[in-house]
Amino acid sequence: MIPILGLAVGVLLGLFLHPTVPLGLQPYLPIAVVAALDAVFGGFRARLDRIFDAKVFVISFVSNVVVAGLIVFLGDQLGVGAQLSTAVVVVLGIRIFGNAAAIRRHVFRA
C-alpha cells in the first residue's frame, strides 16, 4: 500500500511542481528511473513470493540506481555513454520483463 501511495504522490508532485532537471543529472535520470522500476518490480515479485524484505528492497533500490548511474557515468567518461546507457536500459528491461513474467505467473497462475 505504502509503495503505491508513494508512487502516486511522487507522480502528482512531479506533475504539479514541473521541476527542471539539472543539466548534469539529465543523462542519468532516465537510467535511474529504469533501475528503480526494476527494483520495484523485483520487490513486488518478492512480495508475491511472500519473501519481501524491506531492507533488501531499500538496499537493492538504492544500489540499483547507484550502479546504473555509475555505469552510465563511467561510459560518459570513456566516451561510450550513449552505448552503455542503451546497454543498461536493455539489461534492466530484460530483468523487468523477467520479474513481470514471475508476477504474471503469481497473479494469473499462467
Add this chain to the structure above:
Amino acid sequence: MSEDSRDRPVPGAPGEEAGPTEDPAPTGDPAAVEEARPTDGESHEPEPTPDPPRASPPGAGPQRRRRDVMASALIGLLTLLLGFAFAVQVHSADSSTVLAGAREEDLVRILDDLNSREERLRDQISEQRTALEQLTNSDSQSATALQEARRRADAIGILNGTVAAHGPGLRMTVDDPTSAVRVEDLLDAMEELRGAGAETMQIGGVRVGVSTAVTGHPGHLMIDGRPITAPYEFLVIGSPQDMETAMNIPGGVVQRITGLGGSVHIVQVQDVTVDALRPLHTPQYASPKTGN
C-alpha cells in the same frame, strides 16, 4: 532470462547471501536478493550476517515495530522519489530542453541531421528562387516584347493608315477652278511629299497608304475609288520645312499646278491631325515567313 531469474532464487532460498550468485548482472537482482532472504521483513536484525529466519527473540517487539515503521517510511520515500523522477523525466523528455542534457555524440548527430536538413532546404530555396527569377524574367521579357510589338503595330498602323496620327506637318490646299489637275499631278504631289519625308497623309478626307491608287480624270479624281472634289486638301505629317521646300522647288508641284491654272496654298502647322482611316487589308495569299 525470465526462467533464469525465476528459478535461481529458489535454490538459494534458505537464508544465504545471494550476492555471489548474481555477480554477472551489473545491478543487483532485487528479486534474487529478496528471495535470498525468505523471511518476512519484521524478523530482520541489523547484523549484516543473515539470521535464522524466525529466530527473532520475543523481547525485540518494540524495536521490531520501530524498524517496521522506518522501513515503511524508507520504502514510501523511495517510491515517492521514483514517482517524482518518473514524472519529471516524462515531462522533460517531451520538452524542448531535452537537448540541454544530451550527450556530445548525440548532439553531433542531431547537428548533422539539422545541417543536412538545412542544406536540403537551402537547395530548395535556391531552386525556388531560380524559378522565381525565370518567371520574373520571362514576365518582363514578355512585357518588353509586348511593348515592342505595340510600338511596331503603331508604326505600321500609321504607315498603313489604320490608326489616326498627329504631329507637325503641312496643310496644303490645291484649288482647281478649271478642273485641270490630273492624276499625275496628285501622284507627283504625293511622291514629292513622301520624298521629302512625309510619314502619313490624307487627301480630301481619304487616307493615303502604301497601296493607294489615284484614278479618274481631271475634275473627277478619285483616290482609292472615292471621289474627291476641289479644292483638294492635303494633310501631311512630316518635317514642315522640308516638305514646303520640296513643294516649291522650280519645276515642282506648286509651279506645275499653278501653270495648269490652279493654285496651291501651303500652311505649316505644328499639330496636324490625320484621322481618316483605311480599312486593314488582310493578305489573302501572302503569309509571314517564320524565322529570322
